[in-house]
Amino acid sequence: xxKYKVAVVGATGVVGKEITDTLYQRKFPxxxxxxxxxxxxxxxxxxxxxxxxxxEELVETSFNDVDYALFSxxxxxxxxxxxxxxKSGAVCIDNTxxxxxxxxxPLVVPEVNPESAFSHKGIIAxxxxxTAQLVLPLKVLHxxxxxxxxxxxxxxxxxxxxxxxxxxxxxxxxxxxSGQDIPPSVFQHHIAYNVIPQIDVFQDNGYTKEEMKMINExxxxxxxxxxxxxxxxxxxxxxxxxxxxxxxxxxSAFKLDDVRQLMSDMSGVTVQDDPANSxxxxxxxxxxxxxxxxxxxxxxxxxxxxxxxxxVSDNLRKGAALNAVQIAETLIxx
Amino acid sequence: xxKYKVAVVGATGVVGKEITDTLYQRKFPxxxxxxxxxxxxxxxxxxxxxxxxxxEELVETSFNDVDYALFSxxxxxxxxxxxxxxKSGAVCIDNTxxxxxxxxxPLVVPEVNPESAFSHKGIIAxxxxxTAQLVLPLKVLHxxxxxxxxxxxxxxxxxxxxxxxxxxxxxxxxxxxSGQDIPPSVFQHHIAYNVIPQIDVFQDNGYTKEEMKMINExxxxxxxxxxxxxxxxxxxxxxxxxxxxxxxxxxSAFKLDDVRQLMSDMSGVTVQDDPANSxxxxxxxxxxxxxxxxxxxxxxxxxxxxxxxxxVSDNLRKGAALNAVQIAETLIxx
Numbered sequence: 001x002x003k004y005k006v007a008v009v010g011a012t013g014v015v016g017k018e019i020t021d022t023l024y025q026r027k028f029p030x031x032x033x034x035x036x037x038x039x040x041x042x043x044x045x046x047x048x049x050x051x052x053x054x055x056e057e058l059v060e061t062s063f064n065d066v067d068y069a070l071f072s073x074x075x076x077x078x079x080x081x082x083x084x085x086x087k088s089g090a091v092c093i094d095n096t097x098x099x100x101x102x103x104x105x106p107l108v109v110p111e112v113n114p115e116s117a118f119s120h121k122g123i124i125a126x127x128x129x130x131t132a133q134l135v136l137p138l139k140v141l142h143x144x145x146x147x148x149x150x151x152x153x154x155x156x157x158x159x160x161x162x163x164x165x166x167x168x169x170x171x172x173x174x175x176x177x178s179g180q181d182i183p184p185s186v187f188q189h190h191i192a193y194n195v196i197p198q199i200d201v202f203q204d205n206g207y208t209k210e211e212m213k214m215i216n217e218x219x220x221x222x223x224x225x226x227x228x229x230x231x232x233x234x235x236x237x238x239x240x241x242x243x244x245x246x247x248x249x250x251x252s253a254f255k256l257d258d259v260r261q262l263m264s265d266m267s268g269v270t271v272q273d274d275p276a277n278s279x280x281x282x283x284x285x286x287x288x289x290x291x292x293x294x295x296x297x298x299x300x301x302x303x304x305x306x307x308x309x310x311x312v313s314d315n316l317r318k319g320a321a322l323n324a325v326q327i328a329e330t331l332i333x334x
Numbered sequence: 335x336x337k338y339k340v341a342v343v344g345a346t347g348v349v350g351k352e353i354t355d356t357l358y359q360r361k362f363p364x365x366x367x368x369x370x371x372x373x374x375x376x377x378x379x380x381x382x383x384x385x386x387x388x389x390e391e392l393v394e395t396s397f398n399d400v401d402y403a404l405f406s407x408x409x410x411x412x413x414x415x416x417x418x419x420x421k422s423g424a425v426c427i428d429n430t431x432x433x434x435x436x437x438x439x440p441l442v443v444p445e446v447n448p449e450s451a452f453s454h455k456g457i458i459a460x461x462x463x464x465t466a467q468l469v470l471p472l473k474v475l476h477x478x479x480x481x482x483x484x485x486x487x488x489x490x491x492x493x494x495x496x497x498x499x500x501x502x503x504x505x506x507x508x509x510x511x512s513g514q515d516i517p518p519s520v521f522q523h524h525i526a527y528n529v530i531p532q533i534d535v536f537q538d539n540g541y542t543k544e545e546m547k548m549i550n551e552x553x554x555x556x557x558x559x560x561x562x563x564x565x566x567x568x569x570x571x572x573x574x575x576x577x578x579x580x581x582x583x584x585x586s587a588f589k590l591d592d593v594r595q596l597m598s599d600m601s602g603v604t605v606q607d608d609p610a611n612s613x614x615x616x617x618x619x620x621x622x623x624x625x626x627x628x629x630x631x632x633x634x635x636x637x638x639x640x641x642x643x644x645x646v647s648d649n650l651r652k653g654a655a656l657n658a659v660q661i662a663e664t665l666i667x668x
Contacts, residue, residue, distance in 0.1 A: 155489070189612070190616075193503075193571065196616060197629075237527065243531070275536040280531055282523050283529055284528040303483065310566070
C-alpha cells in the first residue's frame with residue numbers, strides 16, 4: 001500500500017491535535033508526519049500513536065516532500081503558507097474559512113460531494129464546523145424531496161473557539177461556583193451559565209460571519225444556489241459538540257418513517273429518535289464520536305411539507321479534523 | 335388606598351419566593367399575606383420585606399378571607415385547590431398549565447391583553463415562561479405588520495424546572511470540573527455542559543408539551559388562531575433567563591428602524607441592539623430584571639418580509655412571578 005508524507009499545520013491547537021489523532025486512529029497510510037506550529041511551540045513533543053513527534057516551526061520550506069498538508073492554524077496562516085505548500089507539490093486541505101468561497105476551490109464533505117474534491121488545483125477547503133454536520137442530513141432531504149427553505153438555530157460548543165475557549169468556560173465555571181467572577185476574554189460576554197448569540201464578527205446585514213458561512217457554504221456544498229436559508233448561531237456553555245435546531249420546508253410531501261430510513265441509510269449519519277424513551281442526540285453523547293446524530297423528526301405544524309429535526313455532532317471531529325482526514329482519504333482511494 | 339389579603343400557594347418554591355418578593359418590591363397593597371405550602375414545609379419561616387412569615391399548610395379552608403391567591407405549586411395542586419379558593423371568593427392567578435387552555439379562563443400578559451383579565455370567573459391563567467416573554471415583541475409585530483408564521487427555538491434555563499433543576503446543574507458542574515459524575519435525576523439527561531432538546535413530555539405529534547404550550551398559548555394570548563407557529567424548546571445549562579431565536583414571517587414590509595422604535599415604545603420591552611459593540615440580550619444580563627430584552631433584529635435573507643430577532647427574559651420574573659403580580663395589579667387598578 002502506498003504511504004504518504006503528511007504535514008499538520010497548527011498541530012498544537014485543539015483541532016490540530018484531533019487531526020493527528022484521527023490520522024492515526026483511522027490508519028491513514030502515513031509514511032512520515034510533520035507537526036508544524038509557530039516558533040513558540042518548538043520544543044514541544046506530541047504523540048502520534050506510540051511515537052513522540054517534535055513540533056517544528058512552520059516556514060516557507062516546510063512542505064518540501066509533503067504529499068498532504070492539513071491546515072488548521074487560522075485564516076491568515078493558510079493565506080500565507082498554502083501557496084508555498086502548493087508550489088512544493090503538496091495538496092492542502094484547509095480547515096480555515098480563507099479559501100472556502102473562492103471559485104475553483106472545492107469545499108468538500110466526502111459523504112455529500114466527494115466528486116468535487118478531484119477538481120482541486122492544490123487547495124481543498126474543509127467547511128465550517130456547523131455547516132459540515134448539517135449538510136449530511138440536508139443532502140438526504142435535498143436529493144429525495146428538494147429543499148425550499150431552511151431556518152436553523154445553533155447551540156455551539158466553546159471548543160469551536162479553540163483551547164482558549166475551553167479554558168475560559170472551565171475557569172469561569174469554577175469561579176462562579178465559588179461566588180467569584182472572571183471577566184470574559186475569549187468570548188464577547190461571560191460564557192459560563194450564559195448563552196451568547198454571537199459567533200465571529202457582525203456583517204452589515206446584521207448576520208454574523210458565522211451565520212453567513214453556514215448559509216453560503218451549505219449552498220456551495222449542495223451545489224444549489226436556489227436553496228433559501230437563514231441562520232442564527234449561538235454559543236452555549238458546552239465543551240464539545242454542536243447542536244442545531246433545524247426547520248426545513250421541502251418541495252414535496254414526505255413520510256417521517258421514510259425520512260428516518262433515508263437518514264439511517266446515509267453514510268456518516270446515525271438516527272437517534274425514540275422520544276418516548278428520551279432518545280435523541282445530545283452534544284455530551286456525541287463527543288468523541290464520528291457520526292452526525294439526528295433525531296426529533298416531526299411534521300412542522302405550521303407549514304405544508306415542513307420538517308423539524310435536531311442535529312448534533314462532535315465539532316472537533318466531523319466539524320473539523322475527521323472531515324479533513326476523510327477528504328485526504330477520498331483523494332488516495334481513487 | 336385599599337389593601338388586599340393575598341395568599342401565595344407553593345410559597346417555598348423558586349417561583350413562590352419570587353412572587354412574594356415581587357409583591358413586596360412592587361409595593362402591591364398587601365393587607366395580609368399567607369404563605370401556603372405542603373405539610374412538609376410547615377415550620378419554615380420566609381421573609382416578606384422585613385417581616386418573617388410562618389409557612390402554613392395548604393388546606394381546603396386556606397382561602398377564607400383571601401382576595402387574591404397566586405398559585406405556583408404544580409398543576410395537580412391548582413386543579414384541586416383553585417375551586418376551593420374560588421368558592422371562598424378569592425381570585426386565583428394560576429401559574430401552572432392546568433387551566434390555561436380552558437375556554438373561559440383568560441390567559442393574560444398585561445402588556446398584551448389586559449382587557450381579557452376582567453372576563454374571569456374566578457381563575458386567571460399565567461402563561462408558560464417561554465410564552466410570556468415572547469408575546470410582547472410578537473404583539474408589536476402582529477399589531478403593525480400582521481404575523482404570518484413563527485419559527486422559534488429556545489434556550490431555556492434550569493430554574494424553569496424549579497430549585498431541584500438549579501441544584502442539579504450546580505452539583506453536576508462541580509462534579510464534572512473535578513472529574514466526577516452525578517447521574518441525572520431532575521432532567522432526562524446530564525445538563526451540565528450539555529444541551530437537552532426536551533422540556534416536559536412528548537406528545538403523539540412528536541412535539542413536546544412545552545412546545546405545544548408555546549404554540550397554543552401564543553395564539554390564545556394574541557387572540558388569533560390563524561397565526562402559524564412551530565417551536566423547538568431546549569434546556570441549556572444556564573441558571574436563570576430564557577433565550578429565544580425567533581424567525582417571523584410578517585404579512586407586510588417593514589423597516590428595521592421602525593421595528594426597533596416600535597419595540598422601544600412597547601411597555602415591558604427593552605431593545606439591546608448594537609451588534610458593532612456586541613450589545614444584544616443575554617440571559618446572564620437579564621437575571622433579576624423585569625423587562626423582556628430584544629435585539630439582533632435583521633432582515634431574514636431567505637424570505638420576503640422575514641424578520642430574525644433574539645428575545646431574552648428572566649423566566650422567574652416576566653416568565654412567572656412578575657407576570658402573575660402584574661395580573662393582580664391590572665385587576666386592582668380598574
